[in-house]
Amino acid sequence: MEAGFTDYVTARSAWLRKVAYLLCGDWHRADDLVQTAITRLYANWPRASRADNLDGYARRTLVNAYLAEQRTSWWRRVDLRGADHDPPPAPGPDVDSALDLRAALDRLPARQRATVVLRYFGDLPVADTARTLGCSEGTVKSQTAKAVETLRELLGEPIAEGRT
Amino acid sequence: MTDTELSTMLKDLADAPAPPPRIDIDRARRAGGRRRRVRTTALVLGCAAVVAAGGVTAVSVSRPSVPAATDAVGTALPPTPDPSRDPIVAKTGFGWLPEEVAGIGYSVGAHGDTTEAVGRGEQPPQISLSVSDQEPPVPGELGDQATRIPVRIGDRDGYWLTSYANDPLNHGQSHLRWRTPDGRWAELLAFHLTGPDRQQVLVRVAEHAVFADRPVPLPLRIAGLPGTFRLEDGFLTRRPDTDGVPWRVMLAYASNGTHAEITVSVPGGRKTDYGSPLCTKGNSLQACVRIDQPAAAGIDAQSLLDRITLLGPDEAKWTTHVIG
Numbered sequence: 337m338e339a340g341f342t343d344y345v346t347a348r349s350a351w352l353r354k355v356a357y358l359l360c361g362d363w364h365r366a367d368d369l370v371q372t373a374i375t376r377l378y379a380n381w382p383r384a385s386r387a388d389n390l391d392g393y394a395r396r397t398l399v400n401a402y403l404a405e406q407r408t409s410w411w412r413r414v415d416l417r418g419a420d421h422d423p424p425p426a427p428g429p430d431v432d433s434a435l436d437l438r439a440a441l442d443r444l445p446a447r448q449r450a451t452v453v454l455r456y457f458g459d460l461p462v463a464d465t466a467r468t469l470g471c472s473e474g475t476v477k478s479q480t481a482k483a484v485e486t487l488r489e490l491l492g493e494p495i496a497e498g499r500t
Numbered sequence: 501m502t503d504t505e506l507s508t509m510l511k512d513l514a515d516a517p518a519p520p521p522r523i524d525i526d527r528a529r530r531a532g533g534r535r536r537r538v539r540t541t542a543l544v545l546g547c548a549a550v551v552a553a554g555g556v557t558a559v560s561v562s563r564p565s566v567p568a569a570t571d572a573v574g575t576a577l578p579p580t581p582d583p584s585r586d587p588i589v590a591k592t593g594f595g596w597l598p599e600e601v602a603g604i605g606y607s608v609g610a611h612g613d614t615t616e617a618v619g620r621g622e623q624p625p626q627i628s629l630s631v632s633d634q635e636p637p638v639p640g641e642l643g644d645q646a647t648r649i650p651v652r653i654g655d656r657d658g659y660w661l662t663s664y665a666n667d668p669l670n671h672g673q674s675h676l677r678w679r680t681p682d683g684r685w686a687e688l689l690a691f692h693l694t695g696p697d698r699q700q701v702l703v704r705v706a707e708h709a710v711f712a713d714r715p716v717p718l719p720l721r722i723a724g725l726p727g728t729f730r731l732e733d734g735f736l737t738r739r740p741d742t743d744g745v746p747w748r749v750m751l752a753y754a755s756n757g758t759h760a761e762i763t764v765s766v767p768g769g770r771k772t773d774y775g776s777p778l779c780t781k782g783n784s785l786q787a788c789v790r791i792d793q794p795a796a797a798g799i800d801a802q803s804l805l806d807r808i809t810l811l812g813p814d815e816a817k818w819t820t821h822v823i824g
Binding site for chain 2: 341342345346349350353354355357358363364367370371374375376377378379380381383400404437438452453456457459470471472475484487
């Protein structure tokens, strides 16, 4: 059983790290999130290892760790400072698009950001996204629509809202 | 830009060059193993033993106004905290605060316990106080060039931690650390202070800081929690200009791999962004409960809501006997 955990994390940590990075926008924080997620995964491994979709279980654990972090005092403190520290660069043709996107993602509320990552990076359908976030499918649709609209405004380009 | 292009952009961003990973599987196994053992213990002993590790209180929250320059809080004998009854127990308190502070809040949980003095406005002045057994690491936001500038806090050694060697206040995001009388490390973090003599003000706040566990009175009673419930985070905040309500209480519990969240405030204010909670009103307050997976939690939102009694907005009637 223990070997199964090690094998799984060894094989999937790079993927979890990418998901975490898109959620938080910082590689060091992403490592911390993955560390938290795999710790919880190990604590629940007897049950997790029997899950039909272990990737889905791990992804849900990671997203929960990210959302829980947003509720902590440290992040509330950052939120208070957010308006005048590290503002996203203004969109423009001379700004690297990846940095542009990262800055735009930083402007999204946590659950909207998670929705975008799950749907557009993870390619999850609405139902799976709802299960991961513990909300209704309608909420996923509305959160996706709001997030996409915000990204469209921040990036200065229209995004077809085909996944809402 | 199509949604397919957005997907591509996200994948490109995730594939960007990254520093070497710091993920430690062995550490996860050790910590995860401890969690398993703690959970097993909690199942046997009930949730009290687990919540006891959560930590506690400080100065009275029945007085939202700023305490005058006094050390009365420090000399008063604190009531013995019972974390099985009160989920928010403050470990620190303020004995003196500047006038720009309008209220005091508390946070406990996995990311540390803090007492927060907060002012008014969209970006209110804020002074957070915490204490830890070990000297805290240098926050990443200060970078590799952080400088320690020595300072005396009463008869104790301390230091300012700053990215600017000629500015102990670190351009307004100030870190002040010192040894407590019992050898632990205290830390003040301050943001957006606007008054004069800010350096002297923070030193004075530090000199009057209080280190004693005290339960924080809360505006609700809960007639029992399932034995598997373990507090992850709890806070009482006072940020009327950002929350739209004078205060808000949140208790987040983990249970069998799922999460339950209880919030209490006066009705109205900014809607929180976490799912669709079930809410009820009573005694001029509103309580909301959200449970991710009721089957795993062993209780549904309505049943948990039914166990909650709201005590009203008069803080003199709040209780430290929250649970049970």
